[in-house]
Amino acid sequence: MTTGYKIPPQLDEEIGQLEALIAKFRAGAIAPIELKVHRVPFGVYEQREADTYMVRIRCVAGIVTPGQLEKVAAIAARYGVGDLHLTSRQELQIHYVKLDDLVAVIRQLKEAGLSTRGGGGNTVRNIAAQDDAGIDPLEVFDVTPYAAALTTRLIAENDSWNLPRKYKIAFSGSEHDKGQATLADLGFIARIVDGKKGFRVHVAGGLGVRSAVGNLLFDFVDDTQVYPIAKAVKNLFWKYGNRKNKHAARLRFLWQGLGAEEFKRRFYEEFNKVTQEGHAPLTLDEPQAGRAVTAAVHPGPGEPEFVLWRARYVREQKQAGLFSVLVPVELGFISCDGAGALARFLGGFGDDVVRVTRGQNFLLRNIPAGKLEEVHAFLVRVLPLVPKPALLGRVLSCAGASTCQLGICLSRQAARALIQSLGSSGLDLDKVGEIRLNISGCPNSCGHHPAADLGFAGKALRKDGHMYPAYSVYAGAVIHDGTTKLAALVGDIPARAITLVVENLLAAFLGKADRFATFKEYIAGEGKDDLVAIIARYKDIPAFDDDKNYYFDWSAAKVFSLAERGAGECSTGLFDLIELDLNNIRRTREKLSTAAADQKGPLLGQLVFFASRALLITRGVEPKTDRELYDAFRQHFIAAGHVDPAFEGLVALAERKEFDALVPQEENIQALARAINVLYENMDNGFNFRKPPVAAVEAPVPVQVAALAPAATKDLRGVLCPFNFVKTKVELARLKAGDLLEIWLDDGAPIENVPGSVRDEGHKIILQERQGDHWRVVIEKK
Amino acid sequence: MNLNDAQIERYSRHIILGNVGVEGQEKILAGKVLIIGTGGLGAPVALYLAAAGLGTIGLVDGDVVDLSNLQRQVIHFTPDVGRPKVLSAKDKIAAINPDVRVITYETRVAAANIAGIIKDYDFIVDGTDNFAAKFLINDACVLGGKPFSHGGILRFDGQTLTYVPGQACYRCVFTAPPPKGAVPTCSQAGILGAVAGMLGTIQAAEVLRFLIGKGELLVNRLLVFDALNMNFRTVKFARNPACPVCGERPSITTLVDAEPAVCDLKSRGRG
The missing domain is CATH 3.30.413.10 (Sulfite Reductase Hemoprotein, domain 1)
Structure with missing residues (x-):
């Protein structure tokens, strides 16, 4: 009999340690992070709702006995919120457990022979099997x-x-x-x-x-x-x-x-050591011997619903007379009552009767033919997807932006919408075969889009300055020893179009089903072109003022935004937005090269605009107005030292839309655009800017802004720090908001410190330029 | 008001500060603050306010400097023993900052005189050592519409809150003085000198923040600390509708003197 894993002897002690840490945390003796580093490797994640936790239970190869499932369901019912979740790595999850109940939950799971250790964190995770x-x-x-x-x-x-x-x-x-x-x-x-x-x-x-x-x-x-x-x-x-860097740690x-060679060399170094240490061989349980089932009685074809269900969900095992049954669980969520009832129902079929699948469903096994009708009758009562085509239960998604800090789109809500729309589409879904329809809320692949026949990864796109939820569409993954390849990017669609794109593609496939045996073959053949055409049909969206629906994600009550995402978290979805502005910069430059002299001003203004905006998203800023945009650029790029302060004058002119004054600055504006490109090229996945090679950095020519007329001028040469700043503040105190003050500062500490301090107080540095041995700085009072 | 060069230099560290600046310093220079009690709390308050350039400081105290005061009342020096505290303090303030105008009241506050004393000031600091005075100051400030800072210290503990008209007052939290003998006085229980400095400095910071109008004052919050283990915390509270002086049906509408607790072990002067 194949069983799961054995609980290690030290688990009790480790649970005791966790319990002590929770008590210390409750008493305020340790910080949340100290608890976290112990909690996460225990498979316990904090949820967005304060003080509630998700507990992930190790189920090797998806194995869970009916007895264990019943206990887990009872524990979830008592301490959780009424449902269980099946994960794409064949685990069970309990959600919304209170901190004070955690240890009780973990102990009770242990009594059932289950461990949560390694459910999360940087650990040996659940070991999966087909x-x-x-x-x-x-x-x-x-x-x-x-x-x-x-x-x-x-x-x-x-x-x-x-x-x-x-x-x-x-x-x-x-x-x-x-x-x-x-x-x-x-x-x-x-x-x-x-x-x-x-x-x-x-x-x-x-x-x-x-x-x-x-x-x-x-x-x-x-x-x-x-x-x-x-x-x-x-x-x-x-x-x-x-x-x-956890973003580059796998x-x-x-x-x-x-590189392959060095990796393998170091691997063999370790492998030889392990071999020399001489470890005991693994203790293997006897594999399941095909249980002899004598002359399975076929009770005739049965009711039409049963026949249809059987075709959809029942498969013959290699053991003659025994069958497997896929139990579709919508997006992996099953009520505790449902799971408990299923467990009790399966109790009569022995211990080796159910596994959690990578598709977030249950797979029953070892069901004799004569019991199938009984199984069907039971499942229909418990799970809503059972009478429906198998495709609906196969839709896979990650949790998405509703609970995940990294999420961009509400992938789970999109998946629900997709299940609903496919269910009522009128398409003959039983004819489409097994299709992996996977949706990730961001490019991080938790929804397994790179392994999909048709996959989606959430991203943010922009139209006329308004951000909207969108998905990159991937298709054609192959998973097979030796020939595995990831799904390829086909194009981008607005999130709103996800249901239409899938329906249209499936309809196109069904129309050609006589020529393509499987969806995989179809995608490898004409399917990809069809998909490109369908994407083209739905790619464009109406302007924000014409139809705001496209700017809301599925089931969202607020206009789409990335503002609530964890700052500094790496996500390639944001890279698309950056690329967009870099393209804008490139195009504007092309236009400039052929523009008539009198058209250059506005184009140069745009160039400063795109250059200032391009990398703001990496600092978690989504400016809604020009003022916010330029202020954020000053703060996060100029004041932060990533962009030379000499460009500040250009930013001020662009913000004031003094386009005529920009025309003589074309060289400098081009240099600013190049500086942004250099920054981007030297940015790592954590959005840190590495120092670019010296050769790549251009020294900008100081901006001469003749149009500026200061209300006062103060010569602070010879005045030491911090009195030069004190006197600057005294001068500013005499001016009105918006007035300009020109000050002269010595080189060295004064120019290195005073403009930054002035900026910190909210004033703007309009201009900073060297005048022989000193500096001229123009400040706009806030 | 235009700062002269000496003032710019003297107050440069304030002017540099983002939340003070020239504007804030000008408000400090124009401020009028009354300090009641020139002892453990009043001493640091007066010293810091003088240094900060406060325009007018009023000092109220009827006592003379006692040798046992010098352990914490840092504005008084050894040669001052026997001198009236307000005069001793006035000299030090003048030495620190001749710009500050000092008005002295060599008396104790009482129901009969307090309203007249506080009426010309922007802000009142309670630096007294007895509950009768503390409740009198509270009532006078509530009835007179004056903001004030309450401060209390004992052994290693300190507490302070700030009242501004319309918000919770000292009586909202502490309805009436404790029964006689229930709480020891400083001279009975002792006080770590530095604790007086800690609390007085917090009160001085409240005054300055009140004047410049920046940050969140200790309004509707009681700051308490235990300097023995050095734990600080603030306790939030709200205006009490049943407060006898600022509540919906106030029972205190005129000022009355309560009997002050007597310091049993006191030899000379006051603690």
Whole structure:
């Protein structure tokens, strides 16, 4: 009998430590971050609602016994909010647990033989396997015992909880790679060579920021090497992984950083050490022997609803007479009552009867033919998607911007809208076959869009200065040992069009179903062109004043904005917005090169505008007015030292729309635009600007602004710091808001300090230019 | 008002400050503040306000300097023992900043004189050492519409709040003086000298912030600290509708003297 993992002996002590930390936190003795670093590796995440937590339960290969499921449902009902969530890595999640209940929840789960350790954080995460491992007619052998035994071993090792980043391992039973082992940090794919069981091994793949397909590490290793390899990769990651920048910390970045050869050399160094240490082989449970079911009685075709359901959800196992049943759970949410009822219902079918799937559904197994009608009758009562086409249950999405700090779009709401619209579209969804429809709320791939047949990744686009929610459309992923490739970007659509694009594409496919056996083949063939055409049809949106609907995300009550996103969090979605302005800059420059002299002024104004706006989003600023825009640029780029203060005069002129005065400044404005490009090129994924090479930095020619007429001029040469600033303030106190004050400052400390201090007080530096041995600074009083 | 060069230099660190600047310093120079009690609290308040350039400082105290005062009342020096406190303090203020105009009242505040004393000032500082005076100052300020800073210290503890007309007053929190003997006085219980400095300095900062109109005053908040373990916290409170002086049906409409607690162990002068 295949069971899950075994609880490590130190778990009790670790739960005790967590309990003590929570008590200390409650007493105010430790800071939230101290609790957090212990809490997250325990699979406990804080939710957006204050003081509530999500608890993620390890279910290796998706294994959960009916008894465990019933307990989890009862715990969730008592301490959570009434539903359970199934994750795309085959785990169970309980939401909205109160801090004071956490330890009770974790202890009760432990009594049920379940651990939350490694549910989150930089740890060995749940080890996944193909949903139908052990029953798949295509598999070489059952990989479940390996996943379970490897889990038991790794979760007993203390160095599994403090890695540079998460470590995800997956198993597939055949080259069809249903467990997505080619998209994992470490993936094992079952093979038999010369009668010996073993695996092809892939490493350093994964979905996320810059998703990557795994790289072949071993063409074949025998099955005794599973643990030494997993351990060696862990040691390698521990030693060399990037702990500083969590956005570039996954194993695939180490591979990219070191290169294949050096990565492998260091891997073998660790692998040889592990081998020399001589670890005990994994203790494998006996794989599920095909239970003999004598002469399954087929009770005739049955009712039409049953027949339809059977065609949609029931598959024959490799064990004759036994069947698997996919239980569609909408976006992975099932009520505790439903889960409890399901668990009790399954109790009579033995322990090895249900697994959580990577598609966030349940897969029942080992159901005798004679029991199918009973199963159907039960499921119909409990889960609303059961009478519907299987495609609807396969729609996958991440949590999205409603609960995720990184989220850009409300992906889950979009997925719900999609399920609803497809359900009432009139399309014959039973004919479309298995399609992976995956939606991520941002480019970070938690909704697995790079692994999709048709995938979407949230982003923000802008029309006439108004931001609106949108999705990049991806299509055509292939997941198969040796030929895995990620879905390719096809185009961008407004979020509002997501349902129409999917419906139209499916309709087009159904119209050509006679020529393409599967959706995959269709996408590889004409589908991509059809998709391009459909995207073109829905790409453009009405102006904000004509139809505001496009500027709201699905189920959102407020106009779309990125303002609430966590500042400084890296997301490639924002890079698109930056690229947009860099393109604007490029185009404006092209226009300038051919513009008549009298048209140059406004174009130069635009150039300053785009240059000032381009990188503001990296500082979490979404200006609504020109004033906000230029003020933010002054604050975050000029005052922060990223852009030379000599450009400040240009910004002031552009803000005041003194276009005529900009014309003689064309050279400087071009230099400003180039400076912004240089900054962008030297920006890392964490939005930090590295110092550009000296050669790339142009010294701007000081801006001569003749049009400025100061209300007062003060010669502060020879006045030491801080009296020059004091006197500047005294002078400013005599002026009205908007008046200009010109001061003369010595070189050195005065020019390095006074303008910055003046700026800090909210005044504007209009101009700063060298005059021989001193500086002329023009200030506009706030 | 135009600052002369000496003033610009003297107050330069205020002028540099974003929230003070020339405008704020001019408000300080025009300010009129009355300090009642020139002891442990009044001393640091007077010193800092003088240094800050306060326009007019009024000092009220009827006592003379006692040798036991010098452990904390830092405005008085050893040769001052036996001199009236207000005169001793006036000399020091003049030495620090000759610009400051000082008005002295060599008396104790009482129901009969307090309204007349406070009426010309923008802000009142309670630096007294007894509950009778504290409640009298509160009532006088509430009835006279004057903002004031309450301060109290004992052993290692300090507390302060700021009253501005229309907001909660001292009586909203502490309805009446504690029964005689329930709370020891400084001379009975002792006081860490630096605690007087800490609390007085906080009161001085309240005065300055009131004058320049920046930041959140300790209004509707009571700041308490325990200097033994050095813990600070603020407790929020609201106006009490049943407050006997500023509530909906006030029972105190005229000023009355309460019997001050007597310092049993006092040898000479006041604590």
